Amino acid sequence: MKKLGLVCFTFVSLTLSWASHAEDKRYISDELSTYIHTGPGTQYRIIGTLNAGEEVTVLSVNENAGYAQIRDSKDRTSWLPLNQLSQTPSLRLRVPELEKQVSDLTARLGNIDQEWNQRTADMQQKVSASDNIITALRNENQDLKNQLIVAQKKVDAANVQLDDKQREIILQWFLYGGGVAGIGLLIGLLLPHLIPSRKKNDRWMR
Template sequence: MPKLPLICLTLLTLGVSVTAHSEEKRYVTDELNTWVRSGPGDNYRLVGTVNAGEEVTLLQSNPDTKYAQVRDANGRTSWIPSSQLTNQPSFKVRVPELENQVKTLSDKLNNIDTTWNQRTADMQKKVAASDSIINSLKAENQQLKNQLIVAQKKVSAANVQLDDKQRAIIMQWFMYGGGVAGIGLLLGLLLPHMIPSRKRNNRWMN
């Protein structure tokens, strides 16, 4: 007779509908630590707690009692209210991930800043070098202009000197030509007088 209540309790337990699941990851909600039980209901004894935010593996669930069977990181199997489970990773898991993402983004931003600063410095160096070359070319161009002005002045002075020499040569030719003409004219005037005088002298001598 004592075995009858035990058999009835076993049959009652087996009659409770249980939905089996393939093993899936779940996370305990980020509230206070949650008590877990030995079976799918509040009437089962407490067997311990799971930490808030802890990752567990969902084994099966009971939609009537709204309990789920889970296995924790230590391999312990127990039942927990389904409302205490969530599909989203807890803040305990997400915060480090977010911190790693923030660190990664910060490193990328720092690398971008460093790269940008280096490119800016290189561009400034190139601009400074270009300005130096441009200023050098401008100075050389101005020097050539000055040399051209000096050369043009020298050419003008040489042309003036050449014109003066040409004038002097022309005047000399005129003077020479005038002298020759004067001498010829003088000879032309004197010779007729000189020739008769010789003839006269010859006659007197005869």
């Protein structure tokens, strides 16, 4: 009875172990080509070989025997040692993918380099345009300064001429006023002498 229970327990354990590894993708190790058997051991008949790097599907695993039941690309179901399986893709499968990734990265780097060159050219063009604008503004500013200096000189000359005119006008008015005052003073001095002498002449004639 105990033996029957032990057998049942072993069977259940193996079943659970096989179920846990069902439909698991694995790869034949790159270092070898391996024989596949009809059962979990070398005592079973060899039904073919698998090349290094081939992808297989693990259907179940016999932990005690160290074998896995697999299905290959030819849809054959067979057994082979667990240590001849790898969880990572083989180099034969990874090299084309890596080459594609390298090609994609090279293309992207080429595009990035082209975009960078275009951006650099655009920036240089903008900087050149900005330099031209700055130079034009500086020249215009210098022209305005020169015009301001000329205008200031003209204003100064006009102020000098205006001061001369004002002094000339003031002098003319002073001379005119002095002349008028002198004539008035002269008339005032001569007029009293002229009027009495006329009266004396009038009396004498009478």
